[in-house]
Amino acid sequence: MIPAIRQQFNQRFTEEAYQAYLKDLANVYPGQLDFRVAETPVFVPKDFTQKMLDACEAILNEVNTDEYRRESDRAIPTNVNVPGQDDHPHCIAFDFGVCQNEAGELEPQLIEMQGFPSLFAWEAVLPEIYEKHFWCPDGFSSYLNGYDKKTYIGLLKKVIIGDTPVENVILLEIFPEGQKTRIDFSATEDLLGVKAVCLTDLIQEGKDLYYLRDGVKTKIERIYNRLIFDDLFQQSPEVQEKGKLMLQDLNVTWVPHPNWFYRLSKFTLPFINHPYVPYTKFLNEVKELPDDLGNYVVKPLFSFAGQGVIIDVTKEQIENITDKENWIIQRKVKYADAIATPDGPAKAEIRLFYFWEPGKKKFMAAQNLSRLSKGKMIGVRYNKDKSWVGGSFCLFEK
Template sequence: MIPKYRKQFNQEFSDEKYKKLKEVLAQTGGVEQGFRVSESPIFLTKEFEGKLLDASESIINQIKALPAETLQKAVPDNCRVPNDTDQPHFFTIDFGICKSENGEIEPQLIELQAFPSLYAFQKKFEDTFCEVYPFLSEIRNTMPHETFKQHLKDLIVGDENPENVILLEIFPEKQKTAIDFVLTEQLLGIKTVCLTKVKKEGKKLYYENDGKVVEIKRIYNRVIFDELDRIPDLKTEFDFREEADVKWITHPNWFFKISKFLLPLLKHQFVPKSYFLHEFPENENLEEFVLKPLFSFAGSGVNLNPTKEITDAIEDKENYILQRKVTYEPIFEDINGEFSKAEIRLLYIWKENDERPILLENLGRMTKAAMVNVDFNKKDAIWIGSSNAFFGKE
């Protein structure tokens, strides 16, 4: 979308530079990323950035205005965790890059979450793009590294000793996002701990660090709670639903409260109309909508072409939404003259005493497939996978 930078990047691109990009990322994290990294960043105009921020600010205002009871309805009874908080610590919001009826490139809301994303990795990804392609530094994120680090440290570690703070995941070494865990450890000095290794005595939680038993006081939570039931023969000492003397960053209930559950409640030019499945009006055309389960991750369970037979067969209709289809516009040209589509995730943090969240970084995803999730791309395609967006100055 910024011809100057797209042209220069495509001219400078080589397989060797792409290989270097991946090697630097792997060396920094000491582990390969478990997902495909795109060869190219996403270039977006200052005008488009303004549209993104306008939509995000409106959505944040609408969420802040919702009664707490409305948000609590989103939490399934069997997943409710005690000691909830007034607001989430994280807020991420996904927009598809689309074209309006009058031909303008505009964002369209896809989904939103109060769940941490690849904050540490995306900062390193941006740095690495700038290292391999130095000209990108002139349009990079203006937030200084130390400010970025301090924001995350204030949020996740707080006033505690980093030794008493853990990044919690289930079988972290098997997760595609393991590289982000390593980079977070490097950034904040905390340990990544598997849920199966957490010990519980009374209301206190512990983990073992170099043979020493250490109390856990804050949990940077990366476990998707409702997925635990799908792991066969999972044995843990600690159940999220039990009382524990620990501070959640962010509290697990917010995974449900800030989710697709909110989409039917939001209104904005860049928010496609959505309905709960059990409230879908007869005068709407089902073919114009995408069927999505309320609580799924990485695009699982999404049906791009739902039929009445499919929707009628769903028993728990209150756990699904229908969202009006948007058309991603293929505008990101590769070196072969072919075009990719993309979406962008804005990565906010929300400090406990702050009225509004702070935008730290972004995450891009590029595709040539019908769905943006990288698992749906052809193996030999280029300009696909995880990316980072750079915005023009004017």
């Protein structure tokens, strides 16, 4: 995105360095890296970063109100409404596409937001290994607002662990050893001391939960939640039955509370009027479909990883949707061919990690990840057999 920097990086790049980089990454947590890592970070100029931060600030001001909380009550499906929700999520991730406006200029466009964790720990590891193998220009950092690796890990500890003894904190998932993002679970245990625990291994005694830590029955006081109900409902009846304990009033603190997965999500976008948020409406509130349907995308509210998204929309497809209140229609954005690579340009998405640090009473941006694509959509399934695509991170101009 910064032509001079991009040119220098590409000129210095070698396949040998990339393969050495991948080997180092694979050896950090052996057997855990299960997605493609791109050949390059995204170099982000100051003005573009500021545009994203300004957009996030405007969105946070809109959703951090009693009015929005009331409106978003209906975002939570009744069959997954978990008791004991707190006043705000512990974290929010904002996904921006690097897009091109009508004047041909690069600008961010919000694609999604989620009140749910991302690869928070892994993205503290990735840039450090990158720097061992590739040229890194002066005056750039993967961190925001003055954070560095040490203070960022300290922030994660405050948010995820708090004042609770670390042995009483778990990362909750369904069969974590089989998840694509399991490398982040390994990084979380390594950097924070918090172990990943499968839902099926929880021990319930009344309102209390326990797990076996090194063979010792240990009480759970705080749950770093990585479990998504949509994933739970794809499991066997026995696992789904076990999952019903999440709907009970338990003696635990959720980080973040599962309800925020629904409250801050695609559901939020129709409430936001901002230049960097594409026009979005709930499908059931659209009285007349636009004539240029090809310029829109239709998305289910309650899915993840791009599942169920209709890219090439037709009236027939919309008419066949029976629960239109659970879908949004969104004007397509034009992803820019912003990243020059040796075998053709790549598109990029940038995810900013925001956290609510205890005692600060405000969300702050701290870290990021990026994803590069040459396919129809961002994501592994759309970029098979392509190079200079996959997961990465941004280096922000200071």
